[in-house]
Amino acid sequence: MSAITHSLVRKASRFAARHTLQRWLPLQRQRAVVSFSFDDVALSACTTGAALLQEYQARATFFVCGGLENQMEQGQLCHHGAQLQQLHRDGHEVACHTYSHLNCELQPLSVLRPDWAKNRHYLDQLGIPLSGFAFPFGAYDLSSKYAAAQRFSYSRITGGGMQQGRADLHALRAQALYAGKTTEQEIRNLITEAVEQGAWLIFYSHEVSDQPGPWGTTPAQLRFALQTARDAGCDLLNIRDAIQHYRAVSA
Ligand SMILES: [Zn+2]
Numbered sequence: 235m236s237a238i239t240h241s242l243v244r245k246a247s248r249f250a251a252r253h254t255l256q257r258w259l260p261l262q263r264q265r266a267v268v269s270f271s272f273d274d275v276a277l278s279a280c281t282t283g284a285a286l287l288q289e290y291q292a293r294a295t296f297f298v299c300g301g302l303e304n305q306m307e308q309g310q311l312c313h314h315g316a317q318l319q320q321l322h323r324d325g326h327e328v329a330c331h332t333y334s335h336l337n338c339e340l341q342p343l344s345v346l347r348p349d350w351a352k353n354r355h356y357l358d359q360l361g362i363p364l365s366g367f368a369f370p371f372g373a374y375d376l377s378s379k380y381a382a383a384q385r386f387s388y389s390r391i392t393g394g395g396m397q398q399g400r401a402d403l404h405a406l407r408a409q410a411l412y413a414g415k416t417t418e419q420e421i422r423n424l425i426t427e428a429v430e431q432g433a434w435l436i437f438y439s440h441e442v443s444d445q446p447g448p449w450g451t452t453p454a455q456l457r458f459a460l461q462t463a464r465d466a467g468c469d470l471l472n473i474r475d476a477i478q479h480y481r482a483v484s485a
Pocket of ligand 1: 274331371
Protein backbone atom coordinates (compact mmCIF):
# COMPACT_ATOMS: atom_id res chain seq x y z
CA MET A 235 0.00 0.00 0.00
CA SER A 236 1.43 3.42 -0.90
CA ALA A 237 1.96 6.01 1.80
CA ILE A 238 -0.85 8.15 0.38
CA THR A 239 -3.26 5.21 0.24
CA HIS A 240 -2.27 4.19 3.75
CA SER A 241 -2.89 7.73 5.01
CA LEU A 242 -6.30 7.80 3.28
CA VAL A 243 -7.24 4.44 4.77
CA ARG A 244 -6.31 5.68 8.23
CA LYS A 245 -8.30 8.87 7.75
CA ALA A 246 -11.32 6.86 6.60
CA SER A 247 -10.91 4.50 9.54
CA ARG A 248 -10.72 7.42 12.00
CA PHE A 249 -13.77 9.05 10.39
CA ALA A 250 -15.72 5.78 10.62
CA ALA A 251 -14.66 5.33 14.23
CA ARG A 252 -15.62 8.91 15.07
CA HIS A 253 -19.08 8.55 13.59
CA THR A 254 -20.06 5.11 14.84
CA LEU A 255 -20.53 3.66 18.29
CA GLN A 256 -21.66 6.96 19.72
CA ARG A 257 -23.17 7.26 23.17
CA TRP A 258 -24.96 10.55 23.45
CA LEU A 259 -25.24 12.56 26.61
CA PRO A 260 -27.81 15.32 26.14
CA LEU A 261 -26.52 18.75 27.14
CA GLN A 262 -29.23 21.13 28.16
CA ARG A 263 -28.43 24.61 26.94
CA GLN A 264 -27.42 26.51 30.04
CA ARG A 265 -24.32 28.05 31.59
CA ALA A 266 -21.28 26.92 29.67
CA VAL A 267 -18.99 24.37 31.28
CA VAL A 268 -15.21 24.54 30.81
CA SER A 269 -13.08 21.52 31.74
CA PHE A 270 -9.30 21.50 32.00
CA SER A 271 -7.37 18.28 31.49
CA PHE A 272 -3.70 17.34 31.68
CA ASP A 273 -2.33 14.32 29.83
CA ASP A 274 0.64 12.12 30.85
CA VAL A 275 0.76 14.16 34.06
CA ALA A 276 4.00 16.04 34.39
CA LEU A 277 5.13 16.92 37.91
CA SER A 278 4.50 20.60 37.12
CA ALA A 279 0.84 19.89 36.30
CA CYS A 280 0.46 18.35 39.80
CA THR A 281 2.20 21.28 41.53
CA THR A 282 2.04 24.57 39.58
CA GLY A 283 -1.08 23.55 37.67
CA ALA A 284 -2.98 22.29 40.71
CA ALA A 285 -2.09 25.42 42.71
CA LEU A 286 -3.50 27.65 39.96
CA LEU A 287 -6.64 25.55 39.68
CA GLN A 288 -7.05 25.83 43.44
CA GLU A 289 -6.98 29.64 43.20
CA TYR A 290 -9.98 29.44 40.90
CA GLN A 291 -11.70 26.65 42.85
CA ALA A 292 -11.51 24.66 39.62
CA ARG A 293 -11.15 20.87 39.52
CA ALA A 294 -9.41 19.28 36.57
CA THR A 295 -8.92 15.83 35.06
CA PHE A 296 -5.42 14.30 35.07
CA PHE A 297 -4.95 11.47 32.56
CA VAL A 298 -2.22 9.30 34.00
CA CYS A 299 0.16 6.72 32.53
CA GLY A 300 1.40 4.65 35.47
CA GLY A 301 4.53 3.77 33.50
CA LEU A 302 5.59 7.43 33.48
CA GLU A 303 5.81 7.69 37.28
CA ASN A 304 9.07 9.44 38.19
CA GLN A 305 10.13 9.23 34.53
CA MET A 306 11.30 11.96 32.20
CA GLU A 307 9.07 12.52 29.19
CA GLN A 308 9.66 15.18 26.56
CA GLY A 309 12.22 16.71 28.97
CA GLN A 310 9.64 16.91 31.75
CA LEU A 311 9.72 15.03 35.02
CA CYS A 312 6.44 13.19 35.59
CA HIS A 313 4.23 12.64 38.63
CA HIS A 314 4.70 10.33 41.56
CA GLY A 315 1.94 8.37 43.22
CA ALA A 316 1.55 10.51 46.34
CA GLN A 317 0.79 13.54 44.17
CA LEU A 318 -1.96 11.69 42.36
CA GLN A 319 -3.46 10.69 45.71
CA GLN A 320 -3.38 14.34 46.77
CA LEU A 321 -5.09 15.43 43.55
CA HIS A 322 -7.76 12.77 44.12
CA ARG A 323 -8.28 13.95 47.73
CA ASP A 324 -8.58 17.54 46.49
CA GLY A 325 -11.50 16.62 44.25
CA HIS A 326 -9.63 16.40 40.97
CA GLU A 327 -10.28 13.47 38.69
CA VAL A 328 -7.40 11.06 38.11
CA ALA A 329 -8.13 9.01 35.02
CA CYS A 330 -6.46 6.60 32.58
CA HIS A 331 -4.16 7.33 29.63
CA THR A 332 -2.89 3.71 29.21
CA TYR A 333 0.00 2.48 31.36
CA SER A 334 2.62 2.75 28.62
CA HIS A 335 1.33 5.72 26.60
CA LEU A 336 0.27 3.46 23.74
CA ASN A 337 -1.01 4.54 20.37
CA CYS A 338 -4.39 2.75 20.50
CA GLU A 339 -4.86 3.00 16.75
CA LEU A 340 -1.71 1.00 16.07
CA GLN A 341 -1.74 -1.53 18.91
CA PRO A 342 -3.82 -4.70 18.83
CA LEU A 343 -6.33 -5.27 21.62
CA SER A 344 -4.13 -8.14 22.83
CA VAL A 345 -1.61 -5.45 23.81
CA LEU A 346 -4.05 -2.72 24.79
CA ARG A 347 -6.21 -4.69 27.19
CA PRO A 348 -3.39 -5.90 29.49
CA ASP A 349 -1.90 -2.42 29.40
CA TRP A 350 -5.21 -0.89 30.53
CA ALA A 351 -5.40 -3.53 33.26
CA LYS A 352 -1.89 -2.62 34.39
CA ASN A 353 -2.86 1.04 34.70
CA ARG A 354 -6.00 0.03 36.57
CA HIS A 355 -3.84 -1.91 39.00
CA TYR A 356 -1.51 1.07 39.37
CA LEU A 357 -4.42 3.38 40.24
CA ASP A 358 -6.04 0.72 42.47
CA GLN A 359 -2.89 0.57 44.55
CA LEU A 360 -3.15 4.32 45.06
CA GLY A 361 -6.79 4.00 46.11
CA ILE A 362 -8.01 5.87 43.03
CA PRO A 363 -11.23 4.53 41.45
CA LEU A 364 -11.56 3.76 37.75
CA SER A 365 -12.86 6.69 35.78
CA GLY A 366 -12.54 7.89 32.21
CA PHE A 367 -9.91 7.57 29.54
CA ALA A 368 -8.05 9.78 27.09
CA PHE A 369 -6.50 8.26 23.96
CA PRO A 370 -2.75 8.98 23.84
CA PHE A 371 -1.94 11.10 20.75
CA GLY A 372 -5.71 11.32 20.26
CA ALA A 373 -5.26 8.14 18.19
CA TYR A 374 -8.00 5.52 17.98
CA ASP A 375 -9.81 3.29 15.55
CA LEU A 376 -13.11 1.47 15.70
CA SER A 377 -11.89 -1.53 17.67
CA SER A 378 -10.02 0.52 20.28
CA LYS A 379 -12.98 2.91 20.59
CA TYR A 380 -15.25 -0.07 21.17
CA ALA A 381 -12.89 -1.68 23.68
CA ALA A 382 -12.47 1.61 25.57
CA ALA A 383 -16.25 2.09 25.61
CA GLN A 384 -16.64 -1.27 27.35
CA ARG A 385 -14.09 -0.39 29.99
CA PHE A 386 -14.37 3.31 30.76
CA SER A 387 -17.23 5.64 31.60
CA TYR A 388 -16.06 7.99 28.82
CA SER A 389 -13.21 8.52 26.36
CA ARG A 390 -11.65 11.84 25.40
CA ILE A 391 -10.07 12.46 22.03
CA THR A 392 -8.20 15.47 20.61
CA GLY A 393 -8.62 17.27 17.35
CA GLY A 394 -10.66 20.21 18.45
CA GLY A 395 -14.26 21.24 18.76
CA MET A 396 -16.61 21.43 21.72
CA GLN A 397 -19.77 19.61 22.75
CA GLN A 398 -22.94 21.46 21.79
CA GLY A 399 -26.41 20.11 22.45
CA ARG A 400 -25.07 16.63 23.05
CA ALA A 401 -21.76 14.95 23.79
CA ASP A 402 -20.47 11.62 22.50
CA LEU A 403 -19.20 10.02 25.71
CA HIS A 404 -17.08 7.65 23.65
CA ALA A 405 -15.26 10.48 21.86
CA LEU A 406 -15.34 13.76 23.79
CA ARG A 407 -13.78 16.53 21.76
CA ALA A 408 -11.09 18.72 23.25
CA GLN A 409 -9.02 21.77 22.40
CA ALA A 410 -5.27 22.06 22.91
CA LEU A 411 -4.00 24.62 25.39
CA TYR A 412 -0.42 24.93 24.19
CA ALA A 413 1.63 28.03 24.93
CA GLY A 414 3.44 27.85 21.59
CA LYS A 415 0.28 27.40 19.56
CA THR A 416 -2.88 28.63 21.25
CA THR A 417 -3.24 32.42 21.30
CA GLU A 418 -5.13 34.44 23.90
CA GLN A 419 -7.54 35.49 21.16
CA GLU A 420 -8.28 31.84 20.36
CA ILE A 421 -8.90 31.09 24.03
CA ARG A 422 -11.21 34.11 24.28
CA ASN A 423 -13.06 33.12 21.11
CA LEU A 424 -13.55 29.51 22.26
CA ILE A 425 -14.92 30.59 25.63
CA THR A 426 -17.17 33.21 24.03
CA GLU A 427 -18.54 30.57 21.64
CA ALA A 428 -19.08 28.13 24.53
CA VAL A 429 -21.03 30.79 26.43
CA GLU A 430 -23.11 31.77 23.40
CA GLN A 431 -23.94 28.15 22.60
CA GLY A 432 -24.32 27.01 26.21
CA ALA A 433 -21.69 24.41 25.31
CA TRP A 434 -19.15 22.23 27.06
CA LEU A 435 -15.55 23.08 26.22
CA ILE A 436 -12.66 20.81 27.23
CA PHE A 437 -9.05 21.98 27.15
CA TYR A 438 -6.09 19.63 27.30
CA SER A 439 -2.43 20.31 27.93
CA HIS A 440 0.64 18.68 29.48
CA GLU A 441 3.23 20.45 31.64
CA VAL A 442 2.63 23.84 33.29
CA SER A 443 5.97 25.58 33.09
CA ASP A 444 7.53 28.94 32.26
CA GLN A 445 9.56 27.10 29.64
CA PRO A 446 7.16 24.49 28.30
CA GLY A 447 7.83 22.20 25.37
CA PRO A 448 5.55 22.35 22.31
CA TRP A 449 2.73 20.50 24.11
CA GLY A 450 2.74 22.38 27.39
CA THR A 451 1.20 25.51 28.81
CA THR A 452 2.63 28.31 30.93
CA PRO A 453 1.25 29.42 34.31
CA ALA A 454 0.34 32.73 32.63
CA GLN A 455 -1.61 31.04 29.83
CA LEU A 456 -3.41 28.66 32.20
CA ARG A 457 -4.29 31.61 34.45
CA PHE A 458 -5.58 33.55 31.43
CA ALA A 459 -7.84 30.65 30.40
CA LEU A 460 -9.12 30.15 33.96
CA GLN A 461 -9.72 33.87 34.45
CA THR A 462 -11.45 34.27 31.07
CA ALA A 463 -13.72 31.29 31.74
CA ARG A 464 -14.57 32.50 35.23
CA ASP A 465 -15.20 36.08 34.08
CA ALA A 466 -17.53 34.69 31.41
CA GLY A 467 -19.55 32.89 34.11
CA CYS A 468 -18.61 29.35 33.08
CA ASP A 469 -18.69 26.42 35.50
CA LEU A 470 -15.19 25.01 35.91
CA LEU A 471 -15.71 21.26 36.34
CA ASN A 472 -13.54 18.24 35.68
CA ILE A 473 -14.86 15.85 33.03
CA ARG A 474 -16.35 13.33 35.50
CA ASP A 475 -18.19 16.09 37.40
CA ALA A 476 -19.36 17.76 34.19
CA ILE A 477 -20.98 14.48 33.07
CA GLN A 478 -22.68 14.12 36.47
CA HIS A 479 -23.80 17.73 36.27
CA TYR A 480 -25.40 17.26 32.84
CA ARG A 481 -27.05 14.01 33.92
CA ALA A 482 -28.50 15.75 36.98
CA VAL A 483 -29.95 18.68 35.04
CA SER A 484 -31.52 16.44 32.40
CA ALA A 485 -32.96 13.94 34.92
ZN1 LIG B 1 -0.34 11.65 26.25
